[in-house]
Structures are given as C-alpha cells and as structure tokens.
Amino acid sequence: xxxxxxxxxxxxxxxxxxxxxxxxxxxxxxxxxxxxxxxxxxxxxxxxxxxxxxxxxxxxxxxxxxxxxxxxx
Amino acid sequence: xxxxxxxxxxxxxxxxxxxxxxxxxxxxxxxxxxxxxxxxxxxxxxxxxxxxxxxxxxxxxxxxxxxxxxxxxxxxxxxxxxxxxxxxxxxxxxxxxxxxxxxxxxxxxxxxxxxxxxxxxxxxxxxxxxxxxxxxxxxxxxxxxxxxxxxxxxxxxxxxxxxxxxxxxxxxxxxxxxxxxxxxxxxxxxxxxxxxxxxxxxxxxxxxxxxxxxxxxxxxxxxxxxxxxxxxxxxxxxxxxxxxxxxxxxxxxxxxxxxxxxxxxxxxxxxxxxxxxxxxxxxxxxxxxxxxxxxxxxxxxxxxxxxxxxxxxxxxxxxxxxxxxxxxxxxxxxxxxxxxxxxxxxxxxxxxxxxxxxxxxxxxxxxxxxxxxxxxxxxxxxxxxxxxxxxxxxxxxxxxxxxxxxxxxxxxxxxxxxxxxx
Numbered sequence: 473x474x475x476x477x478x479x480x481x482x483x484x485x486x487x488x489x490x491x492x493x494x495x496x497x498x499x500x501x502x503x504x505x506x507x508x509x510x511x512x513x514x515x516x517x518x519x520x521x522x523x524x525x526x527x528x529x530x531x532x533x534x535x536x537x538x539x540x541x542x543x544x545x
Numbered sequence: 546x547x548x549x550x551x552x553x554x555x556x557x558x559x560x561x562x563x564x565x566x567x568x569x570x571x572x573x574x575x576x577x578x579x580x581x582x583x584x585x586x587x588x589x590x591x592x593x594x595x596x597x598x599x600x601x602x603x604x605x606x607x608x609x610x611x612x613x614x615x616x617x618x619x620x621x622x623x624x625x626x627x628x629x630x631x632x633x634x635x636x637x638x639x640x641x642x643x644x645x646x647x648x649x650x651x652x653x654x655x656x657x658x659x660x661x662x663x664x665x666x667x668x669x670x671x672x673x674x675x676x677x678x679x680x681x682x683x684x685x686x687x688x689x690x691x692x693x694x695x696x697x698x699x700x701x702x703x704x705x706x707x708x709x710x711x712x713x714x715x716x717x718x719x720x721x722x723x724x725x726x727x728x729x730x731x732x733x734x735x736x737x738x739x740x741x742x743x744x745x746x747x748x749x750x751x752x753x754x755x756x757x758x759x760x761x762x763x764x765x766x767x768x769x770x771x772x773x774x775x776x777x778x779x780x781x782x783x784x785x786x787x788x789x790x791x792x793x794x795x796x797x798x799x800x801x802x803x804x805x806x807x808x809x810x811x812x813x814x815x816x817x818x819x820x821x822x823x824x825x826x827x828x829x830x831x832x833x834x835x836x837x838x839x840x841x842x843x844x845x846x847x848x849x850x851x852x853x854x855x856x857x858x859x860x861x862x863x864x865x866x867x868x869x870x871x872x873x874x875x876x877x878x879x880x881x882x883x884x885x886x887x888x889x890x891x892x893x894x895x896x897x898x899x900x901x902x903x904x905x906x907x908x909x910x911x912x913x914x915x916x917x918x919x920x921x922x923x924x925x926x927x928x929x930x931x932x933x934x935x936x937x938x939x940x941x942x943x944x945x946x947x948x949x950x951x952x953x954x955x956x957x958x959x960x961x962x963x964x965x966x967x
Contacts, residue, residue, distance in 0.1 A: 475678050479819035480686055486817065487810040488694045494809070495698035495802050499705045502717040506709045532721070539728045542812050543735050544604050 494535055501528035551877075552624055553752040555884060557745050559631040561772045564741035566638040567650040568598065568776020571737065573784040574647070574807070574827040575729040580908060581789025582800035584719035584726075587780070587905035593723075594730040595778035601734020602742075602770030612744055616655055616679060617662040618670045624751050625873040625880065626661045627744060632887050633657030633866030637858060639894045645783035645791070645903075646854040649822035651740065652680055656862030661870040663863075676859075679820070684855055687810070687821040688829025695806035695830040699837025702798045718797035725804035732811050733823060734773060741769040782903040788828060790909065791847045793835025803827075803834035825855065 504518075504525025511518035575597075576590040585593065612627070613619065634650070634657040641648040655676075662670045706714055742761045749755040755762075789795065795803070807823075807830040814821040828851060835843040869886075872879040 474674070475682060476819060479817050480682075483810070483814045483817050483819045483821070484686075484690045484693075486813040487690050487806065488697065490813070491694040491698045491802075491806040491809045492701055495805055496701050496705065498717075498721050498801070498805075499702040499798075502714045503706055503709050505717065506713045509713065532724075536724050536728060539808065539812050540731065542816050543601065543728070543732050 490535070494532055497528045498532050501525040501532070504528065550752075552628070552880060553748060553754065555880065556624055556628045556631070556748045559628055559635070559884075559887070560741050560744045560748070561768055563631050563635050563638070563650075563654070563744075564738065564769055564772040565776035566635055566642070567737050567741070568595075568773040569779045569781040570638050570642055570647075570650050570776075570784060571733055571823060572777045572780050573788045574823050575726045575733060576780075577785045577788035577827070578795055578800040578804050578831060579722055579726045580785055582719065582722065582795050582797045583909070584722045584797070584800065587782075587785075587908050590726075591778050591780040591905075593727065595774040597727055597730035598734035598738065598777045599770050599774035601731045601736075602738035602773060603766065604731070605735045605739060612740070612747060613655055613658050614675075614679060616672055616675045617658055618666070618672070619747075622662075622747075622751065623665065624748055626658075626665045626870060627748055627751075628880070629661035629664070629870035629873050629883065630654065630657035630866045631744075632869040632883055633660055633862040633864070635887065636865050636890050636894075637862040639891055640861075641854055641858075642781050642783055643894050643898050644850075644854075645787045646851050647784050647788055647824045647828050648851070648854045648858050649684075649824045650737065651822060652684070652855070652858045653862045654740070655680060656859040657866035657869075659859065660863030660866030660868075664867040664870040665874065680859065683819070683821050684825055686819075687814075687825035688832065690814075690821065690829070691806050691810040691826040692829035692833030692836075694810065695803045695833030696837040698802040698806055699799050699834045699841075702802055703838060706798065715797045718801040722797070722801045722804050725801070725808040728808040729804070729811060729823070729827070730777075732808075732815070734770070736815065736823070738769045738773045741772070742766060745769065780905065782905060782908045783898070786903055786908050787847060787851075788831055791844060792828070792831050792851075793841060793843050795831070795834065796838065799834035799838055799841070802837065803830040806830040806833065 502525070504521040507521040508518045508525075511521070572591055572594055575594045576585070579585050580587050580590050584590075612630075631654070634653040637648075637653040637656065638650055641653075659671055659676070742765050745765045746755065746759070746761040749762075749765075750757050750759065793799075807827045810821060810826045810830070811823055814826075832843050832848060835841045869883045872883045872886075
C-alpha cells in the first residue's frame with residue numbers, strides 16, 4: 473500500500489494558500505469599492521482605492537479563468 | 546443473444562438513473578451556500594448549476610477508462626456485476642437524500658462495486674490498499690483540507706472587512722460566491738458525467754457492441770450529460786437544506802469563503818492527482834467557515850450524522866450490491882427481480898419523502914429542526930426496508946409501497962401506518 477503523502481500535502485498547501493489569497497484579495501477589492509462611496513459622500517476622490525480594488529478583482533477573475541482552463545484541459 | 550441485449554439495455558438505463566441521482570444528490574455541493582445566503586434564488590441556482598453540469602459533460606474528451614480506478618480487478622467484469630453495483634449505489638443515494646445527508650455518490654458506486662465484485666469473484670478481486678488510499682484516507686483528508694482553508698479565509702475576510710458596512714459588501718460577496726459555485730458545477734459535470742459515460746462504454750465493450758478501447762458514441766455523451774443536468778435541476782432540496790442551513794448559519798462572507806475553498810480544493814486535488822470527494826470537500830468547507838466566524842456555531846449533531854453516513858456508505862452500498870449480485874447470478878429472472886426491487890425500493894423512499902416534502906419554496910426556512918430531527922426516526926425504518934439482502938424482502942417492499950402511498954396525501958394519517966412499515 474502506497475500513500476502519496478507528497479500529493480496530499482501539496483493539495484493541502486495549495487488549497488490553503490490559494491483560498492486565503494483569493495478571499496483576501498476579493499475582500500480588499502470590496503473594501504476598496506466601499507471607500508469610493510464614503511469618499512464621494514465627503515466630496516473627496518478615492519482613485520487609488522478604486523484602482524486597487526479593480527486590480528484585486530482582475531486577479532480574482534484571472535484565477536477563475538485558470539480554474540476553467542484546468543477543468544477543460 | 547437477445548438476453549445479453551436486454552441486460553445491456555437495463556444496465557444502460559440503470560447507469561443513467563444513477564447519473565440522475567448523482568445530479569440531484571450533488572446540487573447541494575455547488576449551490577447550497579449560494580441558496581442559503583440568498584445570492585441566487587433557489588430555482589435560478591439549480592438552473593444555473595444544471596446548465597453548467599451539461600456544459601461540463603461535453604467539455605472533456607477524456608472518458609474514464611475504468612469505473613473504480615483500480616479498487617477492483619475489472620478484467621472479465623460481467624455486465625450483471627455492473628448492474629448490481631449500480632443498484633446498490635442508487636439505493637444508498639436515495640436513502641441519504643431521504644434523510645437529507647450529503648454523502649459521496651462516487652463512494653456509493655465504489656461500495657456497490659466492491660459488494661457485487663466480492664459476491665461474484667470473491668475477496669481476491671478487491672485491492673484493499675487502494676480502498677484505503679482512494680476512499681478512506683481522502684474521506685478524512687477532504688473535510689480537513691477544505692475546512693481549515695475555509696476557516697482561515699473566513700477569519701481573514703472578517704478581519705479585513707470589519708470596518709465596512711455589512712449591507713454594502715454583501716452584494717460583492719454574493720457575486721464572488723456565484724463565480725465559485727459556477728466553477729464547482731462545471732467541475733462536477735466534467736468529472737461525474739464522465740463516470741457514467743465510462744460505465745456505459747465499459748458495459749457496451751463487455752457486451753461486445755463496441756470494440757475495446759473505443760470512444761463513447763455521441764448518444765452516450767448526450768444522454769449522460771442530460772441525465773445529470775436533469776437531476777441537478779430537480780434539486781436535492783433536502784441535502785441543500787442540510788448543507789446550507791443545517792450544519793451552520795451562513796453569512797455572505799462565510800458562504801463566499803466556503804465556496805471558494807471548496808472550488809480551490811476540488812480543482813487542486815483533481816489537478817495534482819490526489820482525488821477528493823466533492824461532497825466531502827464542500828461539507829468540510831461549510832463547517833470550516835462556520836468555525837471561522839466569531840460566535841459562529843457548527844451543529845455537531847447534524848455533522849456527526851453526516852460523518853456516520855460517510856462511514857456507512859461503503860458497507861451499506863456494498864451489502865445491497867452484494868445482495869443484488871446474488872440475485873442477478875441466478876439468471877434472467879434474478880435480473881428481473883433485482884430491477885423490480887430497485888423500482889420498489891426507490892418508490893418506497895419517494896413515498897416516505899412525501900411525508901415532509903422539502904422543495905424550492907421552503908428550502909431556506911429557518912425552522913431547521915423539523916428536517917434534521919424527523920428523518921432520524923425514518924432512518925431506522927428506511928434502512929430496515931432497504932438494506933437487508935433483497936432475497937427475503939420482496940413481500941415487505943411491496944406492502945411498504947401499498948401502505949405508504951395511500952397514507953401520504955393526508956399527513957396525520959401517515960403516523961398510524963408507520964408500524965406497518967417497520
């Protein structure tokens with residue numbers, strides 16, 4: 473009986489890192505977008521926060537794209 | 546020759562029925578959190594999942610070459626053994642659906658195969674080591690991997706987003722959740738519809754209709770994809786309810802973290818080559834996100850019942866598979882009796898399910914207790930009706946159907962009928 477601990481370990485590590493990274497990025501994106509609304513309410517601009525938010529969402533979209541690529545390939 | 550053709554026809558129909566139960570059993574994996582957090586309306590969610598399952602079925606060209614991936618020795622596997630295995634898997638899927646517990650459809654199929662193969666060819670046809678590495682170890686690892694990832698992700702998202710307005714962010718989390726759920730659906734269609742195509746193709750090869758090594762004909766791909774999509778659209782509302790409401794109460798952040806962790810773990814495991822059960826990954830992710838929120842609770846009584854169901858999957862589906870194989874070995878009449886017993890068993894479970902019907906209208910209601918408590922009484926009843934070797938239960942099952950169906954339209958009168966079903 474051969475148990476592939478290396479594969480199990482990498483599944484665990486990859487799942488952990490990618491999940492936390494994606495959820496973190498996405499949350500940063502959401503927080504960035506809500507900054508825009510509060511900034512607009514005070515008459516300020518929040519260009520940095522908003523462009524940062526879109527960068528976060530773009531990375532998440534890229535991850536989803538890579539996921540679809542993995543399913544199809 | 547016409548005998549083989551008839552048996553082959555029965556196997557193909559049974560495989561499609563299994564595919565169908567697989568679809569509605571596993572809708573919960575992709576859509577339970579999406580439905581319970583309100584990201585999508587129940588009907589919209591199952592429709593989206595069904596479409597993605599159908600698309601997924603056509604995406605991959607690589608069809609499973611074996612049914613069991615080395616768990617049993619498939620050289621000289623008889624068509625009747627495949628049929629018996631499918632009977633065991635279908636009945637276990639229906640039974641776990643009745644009690645609303647998520648359990649792995651692939652493990653049910655493996656259990657049925659193991660039981661039928663042992664009855665047909667003896668214990669030597671089973672590779673015990675592969676059973677441990679491909680079923681038992683992943684069953685422990687899957688909820689841990691997805692659960693820990695979901696727990697940490699939930700903590701992180703609450704920490705980063707703690708200063709923002711809940712209402713403003715909920716919409717964003719829902720969008721993210723829908724994307725993750727879509728990935729899970731697509732991956733499910735690719736993996737699980739492939740499995741059914743593999744079974745039908747293998748049966749066609751065994752029956753001499755196709756040459757060894759042939760690709761599945763178009764009608765096999767279309768029918769397997771359609772069966773899984775239909776099953777998904779029907780929606781296993783009982784299981785969706787347990788996963789989305791019964792295990793823990795999910796806020797949009799938690800739903801998003803759970804679904805993302807599930808999608809990541811499923812894709813990572815199938816890509817790296819240590820395959821984990823989708824159902825177990827998703828259940829683990831939901832529980833992890835429940836633990837990750839401050840003050841969040843996991844209902845361990847429901848979780849324990851789910852773990853017990855996971856433990857019972859192999860032996861229970863195996864017993865039914867072995868019983869079915871014992872009957873089919875007797876010849877054509879045995880196959881006919883097994884088919885009748887399958888229909889009777891499925892009918893009984895469906896009739897029992899009518900007593901507390903759960904559908905898209907009440908799937909997210911808050912009174913979870915009636916779902917999680919009531920079936921506990923039914924478990925013993927239903928197991929008593931289904932799991933014993935079918936040989937002696939012909940009469941029992943028939944009376945079950947007769948006694949339960951007339952009673953079901955009037956719920957109060959269903960209770961007096963109960964002693965008769967035990």
